Amino acid sequence: MDLRPDSEDTDVLHEECGVFGVWAPGLDVARMTYFGLHALQHRGQESAGIAVGNGRTVLVRKDVGLVTQVFSDADLAAMPGHVAVGHVRYGTSGGEGWEGAQPHLSTIEDVIIALAHNGTLVNTDYLRHELVELGVPFRSEVDSEVAAKLIGYFTKKTHHLREGIASTMAMIEGAYAMVLVRENALYAFRDPNGIRPLVLGELPEGRGWVVASETCALDIVGARLVREVEPGEVLRISDDGVTSQFEYQAQTLRPCVFEQVYFARPDSLVGGRSVYSVRVKMGERLAAEAPVDADIVIGVPDSGLPPAEGYARAAGLPFGEGLIKNRYVARTFIQPTQELREMGVRLKLNALRDVVEGKRIVLVDDSIVRGTTMAQIVRMLRDAGASEVHVRINSPEVRFPCFYGIDTGTQEQLISASHTVEEVRERIGADSLAFLSVEGLLECVAPMDGYCCACFDGRYPVEVPPSLERHSFLPGQGPKNLSRHSPLAELRVDQMVDVLEMVADETA
Ligand code: SF4
Structure with a gap:
């Protein structure tokens, strides 16, 4: 997203x-x-x-x-x-x-x-x-x-x-x-x-x-x-x-698998494969893992668009542009209230009523972190007349923090660390919710000897120091370190x- x-x-x-x-x-x-x-x-x-x-x-x-x-x-x-x-x-x-x-x-x-x-x-x-x-x-x-x-x-x-x-x-x-x-x-x-x-x-x-x-x-x-x-x-x-x-x-x-989900530009190559085509494949796989009766598939721009295209193709559904992104918003100020925060999202994204009104929508995005933005997008689609909103995420649940260059804060800030898929669905107000499996993701990305998937499975390639461990994990959910300090x-x-x-x- x-x-x-x-x-x-x-x-x-x-x-x-x-x-x-x-x-x-x-x-x-x-x-x-x-x-x-x-x-x-x-x-x-x-x-x-x-x-x-x-x-x-x-x-x-x-x-x-x-x-x-x-x-x-x-x-x-x-x-x-x-x-x-x-x-x-x-x-x-x-x-x-x-x-x-x-x-x-x-x-x-x-x-x-x-x-x-x-x-x-x-x-x-x-x-x-x-x-x-x-x-x-x-x-x-x-x-x-x-x-x-x-x-x-x-x-x-x-x-x-x-x-x-x-x-x-x-x-x-x-x-x-x-x-x-x-x-x-x-x-x-x-x-x-x-x-x-x-x-x-x-x-x-x-x-x-x-x-x-x-x-x-x-x-x-x-x-x-x-x-x-x-x-x-x-x-x-x-x-x-x-x-x-x-x-x-x-x-x-152990390269970061998330590069291919979200960070890298779609026109880049990773492991010899186009990131764009890898993302389309993730959508196809997601359609096989989590099908749903719907009228149209839309993606959250920009990184949700290729997997939405793949989902639509595999499911035999039309692919549409249901959300329009304002490309000229670089940065907004800190939003002190929920009302202003919602306005912040609307500043960047708007639903296209012509496309979504009266439709059962499959909404594809790359990840859910806290879930607040996704809840606002689902509400935005309903306000624009969508009759059903089925959220499909082309990565597994982000349940663990990253210490390797991605700002995911602590486990407390990750909705999937402490909520089931059904609880997250309820929080974001969707009719259904599904995530791509870890196996599914690994079958779509460029073949390599291994990947870092720590934010999904908690298996960290570089030992998490005790000082970070203390503040970053929920009780009983510490890291599984795959290596020890040299x-x-x-x-x-x-x-x-x-x-x-x-x-x-x-x-x-
Ligand atoms: S934990 Fe690993 S896979 Fe997840 S964002 Fe960080 S480097 Fe990437």
């Missing part, structure tokens, strides 16, 4: 950032990054930033706002160079405003790096504290800044940026797809489970390389998809070409430096 009520009881899942990087000497890399960020704007609308390496130093410009609001033509013209990274942010982890905007700068003696991160790290409180004790200054509370400063610290100790990145990857836990620029090179690396997406592309005629959260950002700059960056892989792109290295931890692919992540930062020196001695 792409409605963003931006109310205190936020009722949608929020992506948390998109990243882009380009290495292309002789091309306007700042402007290419600007275009790449445009394509990724759906992944974050709070702030945008670009950092450019020009052979001598790294220049950064970032601010709160949409990509078009942050950068003028003059800003881009003032950032010449041959390598760049960019970031769009939806911020939840530790602060909003300019300080939270990325890329984060870290200065290591005479080397300057800028880092952009998509995802969330689960163990940065401890690492931040350690770095502060070691005299490292911070400008924000953001987890990504901890990663940037840690890379800086280890690079200073080892005199090799690659070592700095490898040591940092050994200590940070959670989800990360990161791009980093220095004056003469681009780095791209992904967590050992590959939870957040990152792809590598090549510009035509060997003119350079691009990395991005989604393939739609490759398309916009004319790059061809080469492959996904592997879990635990570090790519370095420079005059020497593209080199790849795998770091300390074992790699187990012993390296429990080292103190200065102990890690000793380990690095030992490894260097052994390999010398």
Whole structure:
């Protein structure tokens, strides 16, 4: 559901950032990054930033706002160079405003790096504290800044940026797809489970390389998809070409399955499959799992439209446009009353009476988080004359919080964590309600060795730390952790430096 009520009881899942990087000497890399960020704007609308390496130093410009609001033509013209990274942010982890905007700068003696991160790290409180004790200054509370400063610290100790990145990857836990620029090179690396997406592309005629959260950002700059960056892989792109290295931890692919349900743009490819066609397939499967007598199928724009199309096709029902979205509403203020909150939804969405009046409707959407927005949409359809509203959701019930870059709050805020399907149906006022099964979902998405489905089944690929567990789960419903902390992540930062020196001695 792409409605963003931006109310205190936020009722949608929020992506948390998109990243882009380009290495292309002789091309306007700042402007290419600007275009790449445009394509990724759906992944974050709070702030945008670009950092450019020009052979001598790294220049950064970032601010709160949409990509078009942050950068003028003059800003881009003032950032010449041959390598760049960019970031769009939806911020939840530790602060909003300019300080939270990325890329984060870290200065290591005479080397300057800028880092952009998509995802969330689960163990940065401890690492931040350690770095502060070691005299490292911070400008924000953001987890990504901890990663940037840690890379800086280890690079200073080892005199090799690659070592700095490898040591940092050994200590940070959670989800990360990161791009980093220095004056003469681009780095791209992904967590050992590959939870957040990152792809590598090549510009035509060997003119350079691009990395991005989604393939739609490759398309916009004319790059061809080469492959996904592997879990635990570090790519370095420079005059020497593209080199790849795998770091300390074992790699187990567990990408976020929700990317294909909701976050990714339909024109992106994930695992070689078009997100649009995967969503159509989810609708077809949903029709087989949860059929209903009805007159017409409609979807909640935008991400509910492809599965609605699939449902209609499989059920042999007409597919119609019953809800119209106002595309010019970017953000509303916090709505203090229920009445104003309802107005917030109506600002973004309206029912098309001509299509729904007197009809038995199948309403398809990607997810139900709190259920308040869905209740308003059902009411809106009834007010417009729908005789029945049957809600079909092309994902399973969201019952557990996400700690890997998606803002789902606590279990208390998820209606399906404490209510049966029948109770949720009653709350949203629908005539019937059904969710796609986990098995059904996994049969529709691109085939991979495994997926993270933690928000549906509570099985977390990266251990949920006790500090998060305490506040995020209902009594008796704790996480099932599929892995334990790496012993390296429990080292103190200065102990890690000793380990690095030992490894260097052994390999010398
Ligand atoms: S918990 Fe859910 S939203 Fe979070 S990474 Fe896993 S599948 Fe994606």
